[in-house]
Amino acid sequence: MMKKTRVLVAGAGPVGAVAAYRLAQMGIDVILIEPNTHCPDDMRASTMHPPTLDMLEELGVLDDLVAVGLKAPVYQYRNRKTDNVISLDMTEIGDVVRHPFRLQCEQFKLARLLTGLLATHPHAQVLFNHRLLSYEQDAKGVTCKVEGPLAIETIACDYLIGADGASSTVRKLTGIEFEGFTYPERFLTLSTDYPVEDHHPGLANVSYMSDEAEWCVLLRVPGLWRVLVPSHEQESDASLLSDAKKTSVFKGLVPDGESVKTHHRTLYRVHQRVAASFRKGRVLLAGDAAHLNNPLGGFGMNSGIHDAWNLTGKLRDILLDGGDADALLDRYDRQRRTISREFVQAQTIRNKAAMEADPGAGKSAQERHMEKLVADATLRHEYMMQQAMVRSLEREGEIL
Numbered sequence: 001m002m003k004k005t006r007v008l009v010a011g012a013g014p015v016g017a018v019a020a021y022r023l024a025q026m027g028i029d030v031i032l033i034e035p036n037t038h039c040p041d042d043m044r045a046s047t048m049h050p051p052t053l054d055m056l057e058e059l060g061v062l063d064d065l066v067a068v069g070l071k072a073p074v075y076q077y078r079n080r081k082t083d084n085v086i087s088l089d090m091t092e093i094g095d096v097v098r099h100p101f102r103l104q105c106e107q108f109k110l111a112r113l114l115t116g117l118l119a120t121h122p123h124a125q126v127l128f129n130h131r132l133l134s135y136e137q138d139a140k141g142v143t144c145k146v147e148g149p150l151a152i153e154t155i156a157c158d159y160l161i162g163a164d165g166a167s168s169t170v171r172k173l174t175g176i177e178f179e180g181f182t183y184p185e186r187f188l189t190l191s192t193d194y195p196v197e198d199h200h201p202g203l204a205n206v207s208y209m210s211d212e213a214e215w216c217v218l219l220r221v222p223g224l225w226r227v228l229v230p231s232h233e234q235e236s237d238a239s240l241l242s243d244a245k246k247t248s249v250f251k252g253l254v255p256d257g258e259s260v261k262t263h264h265r266t267l268y269r270v271h272q273r274v275a276a277s278f279r280k281g282r283v284l285l286a287g288d289a290a291h292l293n294n295p296l297g298g299f300g301m302n303s304g305i306h307d308a309w310n311l312t313g314k315l316r317d318i319l320l321d322g323g324d325a326d327a328l329l330d331r332y333d334r335q336r337r338t339i340s341r342e343f344v345q346a347q348t349i350r351n352k353a354a355m356e357a358d359p360g361a362g363k364s365a366q367e368r369h370m371e372k373l374v375a376d377a378t379l380r381h382e383y384m385m386q387q388a389m390v391r392s393l394e395r396e397g398e399i400l
């Protein structure tokens with residue numbers, strides 16, 4: 001039997017889950033499909049920025065996430081050689097943002113919370129073990145073929161949202177180009193319950209450590225430190241995931257790297273790519289399906305949630321208020337694609353370059369820049385507004 005819904009969302013990552021939940025909350029019927037049996041323990045995103053926290057508050061889930069996360073009002077830039085520490089305190093932008101902190105909370109906690117709420121929502125269905133295979137569209141709607149556990153099913157909808165991640169089937173089916181590049185090196189993340197903070201006085205929950213030999217990012221989530229380091233191109237997977245590598249990474253951070261036990265060791269290939277369009281007729285792309293960037297700054301999931309927010313607002317105008325679909329969805333494409341290019345791509349490339357800067361005589365370019373900020377309250381405020389993604393959303397609103 002053919003299922004029917006107003007919107008089908010492919011992918012129950014954080015972006016698809018936010019899109020589906022917001023639509024259901026608006027009273028728009030939605031089906032969310034996900035090939036896995038549940039939202040997997042994904043150790044990628046852990047930072048949620050202030051505007052994202054506003055959105056999650058509007059969805060009524062912020063308190064639940066704060067309860068399972070850590071507030072990080074301060075983030076730091078540290079020089080591993082000189083131990084110079086520059087701290088930025090987001091309470092200084094509390095005059096403008098409602099939540100002047102980053103919330104350190106793993107992305108799977110958000111996806112699981114929302115899919116749990118959707119499972120009993122009168123306007124939603126969540127279908128795990130279901131993968132989008134193909135779609136056809138005409139002027140009236142989209143007909144999708146979905147592989148379920150027992151059969152290939154057909155789901156008809158008014159609109160299809162592809163929130164199915166970096167290797168998006170939806171994007172590939174649209175034929176839309178995914179323009180950009182892939183870094184030659186990969187990124188290694190390791191997590192440990194070792195008390196790294198004992199060896200770095202005043203260590204903030206989010207700390208960027210620059211170094212000419214090996215920069216790293218230290219991110220804390222409840223019960224764990226996550227360490228992110230770049231790999232050298234020629235290193236094999238086996239060598240990067242080995243105990244010897246683990247020990248060498250932690251040697252630079254704690255006195256006895258050997259004794260550090262890890263919970264996860266994961267290698268990621270990292271890309272800078274933006275889809276040439278976020279829309280093909282009634283098929284819309286959001287999140288990693290539409291854009292990819294390096295994790296320095298924590299913008300990937302956040303900007304994907306901002307896509308979901310923008311897009312679901314437009315779908316509300318179309319489906320509930322009879323708005324002009326082409327005009328609204330073209331504007332979604334223009335707004336979010338421009339932000340991906342102008343802000344997310346540009347800033348993450350700058351953030352990575354700054355981490356790599358040669359400390360040479362002692363100070364990296366990043367440190368010199370940061371010292372200027374520390375000395376100037378106006379510059380500092382503006383920098384934090386940029387990194388908190390507030391400016392990107394202001395800019396989005398200006399794009400007609």
Ligand SMILES: Cc1cc2nc3c(=O)[nH]c(=O)nc-3n(C[C@H](O)[C@H](O)[C@H](O)COP(=O)(O)OP(=O)(O)OC[C@H]3O[C@@H](n4cnc5c(N)ncnc54)[C@H](O)[C@@H]3O)c2cc1C
Nearest residue numbers: 011013015044045046047132164165287288298300301302
């Ligand atoms: C090391 C690392 C650290 C990061 N840290 C941060 C951070 O701190 N902050 C931040 O904002 N971002 C961060 N990111 C980026 C962030 O993880 C991604 O941007 C985010 O996961 C994108 O969410 P998404 O829902 O678009 O895609 P995904 O999380 O990839 O979810 C896509 C979902 O679609 C499903 N799917 C796939 N194919 C199909 C199909 N055919 N049909 C239906 N469903 C399908 C998948 O199973 C998956 O569940 C980091 C990335 C990395 C690699």
